Amino acid sequence: MAASHPSAETPTQAPAGPLSFQRMILTLHDYWSAHGCLILQPYDMEMGAGTFHPATTLRALGPDPWNAAFVQPCRRPTDGRYGENPNRLQHYYQYQVILKPSPSDLQELYLGSLAAIGIDFTRHDIRFVEDDWESPTLGAWGLGWEVWCDGMEVTQFTYFQQMGGYDCKPVAGELTYGLERLALYLQNKDSVYDLAFNDAGVSYGDVFLENEREMSKWNFEVADTERLFDLFRKATAECENCLEAKLPIPAYEQAIKASHVFNLLQARGVISVAERQAYMGRVRDLAKGACAAYMEKNADGWQARFPGWAA
């Protein structure tokens, strides 16, 4: 049944049974590498979703082809549960694949990756359920689905239509796998902390449980809000500074930083409903400003390489 889908190069000496967390990641790396993707490393900044990685946001702009896959740690301070909830964490991993322009067999490629990590389509029910994606912060939207495996959302599948307020020309396909969810599924575990991280007895809890406890406490109770407000101000000011110097990439980094500090302030509960919109608007303007600067900086080169192309 799955024979028509591309299969991964199987690493030698794979242990029997479901893939460990790290082997699942390595398998996805192998798979997407074999299908022409650059395998990037996580971006070294805190961000709320893999889409914020410049390899997605900025590279979705402009006509140059771009195929990349990477793991991105995501920080969502308000989702922290002090390590007490089996499914909710303030720090977790997304696996991102971005393919520009979107290939015509993107769904088949994606299904091939599921087959590679061990999902058997003769026993499991895979569905593409409408779910349009929108990020007001990035001025971005796209159409696509959440992919269900036996009723569980395992991937967000999006065709970007706009980024930073600009039409995507061409459109990029973005796959965002929820790695912990997939692993829970493959390993048939109920708690993320019980996942086998490797094949030598180290669990996800061994690596991250204490981290969740301490970070939840800091996010919700300890973080000094005055210093956070100050950080927000500094990041936004620095972003403006970069924009004036026509440096879109550093400007974008400062926008990401401001966004994360805002999320921390939210977790500390010190931003009122009324102020919330204003803060979000500020971050959105910075991110869009960075995208605009990126477009401007690259326009000449793009037009030279793609005659007739215009933003």
Add this chain to the structure above:
Amino acid sequence: MADFLLELRSEEIPARMQDKARDDLARLFAAELAKSGLHTDAIVTFATPRRLALIARDLPLATAAVSEETKGPKTSAPPQALEGFLRKTGLTREQLVERDGVFFAVVERAGRATAEVLAEAIPAVIRAFPWPKSMRWGAASLSTESIRWVRPLQGIVALFDEGIVPCEMAGVTSGAQTVGHRFHHPGVITIGSASDYVEKLHACHVIVDQDERRQIIALGATMAARKAGLELVRDEGLLTENAGLTEWPVPLLGRFDEAFLAVPPEVIQLTARVNQKYFVCRDMSGNLANAFVCTANIDAVDGGEKIVEGNQKVLAARLSDAKFFYETDLKVPLADQAAKLDRIVFHEKLGTVADKVERVAKLAEWLASEGIVPSCDPALARRAAELCKADLVTGMVGEFPELQGLMGGYYAAAQGEPAAVAEAIRDHYKPVGQGDDVPTAPLTVAVSLADKLDSVAQFFAAGLKPSGSKDPFALRRAALGIAALVLTNKLRMPLYAATITAIGSLPDAGSTEILDFLIDRLKVQQREAGVRHDLIDAVFALGGEDDLVRLLARVHALQAFVGTEDGANLLAGYKRAANILKKEGFAGSDVATDYTLEPAEAALVAALDAAEPASADAVAREDFEAAMAALAMLRAPIDTFFESVIVNDPDPAKRTARLALLARVRGAVHGVADFSRIEG
């Protein structure tokens, strides 16, 4: 004659768009054919998540030849006119036809092969397709001019009889090949013609007919529940949605831990339906059972064992979230939750939700203490109102906003509030629309009415009125709710005083505007019950009538009366009298008469003498049937009066006296309703 098959295959089409897409496909296709003079009554359409298909039967093989005639100038017209016509048509003088002194240009168009027409129609249909949301994709999207479709278009099957109709769209070339089920039969299959399309796909695990899939799900889900000794809770919306998510639907029954049944059943049903698209089941005593039915899209080799296991796990995670919210919320007294409402802005001009709650509490208390809502304890009304919005800050309502009210009711009951208070909190949003249950429990009525009165009065007072199609604060719905509450419970509420209390200030022009708005909604609400809007106007126009119950009782009596012969004739007589008075500009009042009354005149005076007090007395008793009966006494004397008495007498004294008599008739009728507002 031959049949045409079109299949537009794409990546998964959202379930909610499929029905309309079928209609659009049939409509656009028929319109394209009509342009070439082709018609067919036999178009069927199909939709699955991955394909949109159309079969048009009995199309002719070619379109008929047509001769198009264009009328030109008269043969006698100046030469410039003829030259202009020749330029326009591109013909020469010799090619024109003369008939009855007029030039005609005749163009013969040969018939065209239908296949050719179809080849042009397909791209035109695709280009014009009105998807609610569409997208660009792939290499072609380097330009924003690239074709848009609901999701990437993957294939076109276009067969006229057994021949391929050649066309190309978005890099996709038409052919005879499609694919079967994504997992059961991912390979290519070749369709022979429209006649084997449905069967061939069926053999490859695709049921193209959405209605058939719907039936399979309905039957399969019912049977799965029955096998477990349960009864399926039918849900038409879910049936359609699941049919739109599957090409080979297989309903499967799963279970969840009985401990979750401690969570209110509405919560379980909602999370199962909205988040997971599952049906729920009842046990034989009618209680929600710890079972659900999901609809898989494959016939799994293990009979669905793994699929059920996975779905059970997902639902368990969702339910444990819900249970967590429920248990956490239960620990916080609603009064403490209500204290947090001052953090939520209700509207920038109207303060926070806490401000609104305080206004509603005051108003509910007033409705009870004034006896407007009978048998209602003012203190309890205040208490229920103070807590009615508290669930907005609970975890559960944060997760499922649809459960507002309902959860507050559960929490209030669990925290020991009186049953009537819990019920009032639960149902105070009702009635939500026409046809929704209208509360009747006094406490619920008081809170619900106060909530809606506050919204209408406050938004109006702030100048935020509905206009045209814009009603962002759903004030029309609130007004309908007010009318339904008042009428269902026969509340004797002076609406004017109530709105002033709701605004919390002295009367101004705004309060009459609110009254007009409410009466307007009353007309809409009563239209369904067959009550004439002009009769409502006729009673309302008297002024001072802002008691909806009394107003409507009077309208009902009036409607019955104008339907009788007496009523119709009295209305005619009234209109005649009113027209004369208007024409004469008569504004005088009753005058003494010192001439001998004509018999008909005297009879009318006598009738008025009897009818006036009888009708006034009946109105005071709110016996509007009797008031109408009193008016009916006037009908015959008025008719006779107009037949035998000349109003416009040469003697000014007689004329004035008779006009005054007509004014008396008008006045008597107005004691019951303003008949000038009555149409017809």
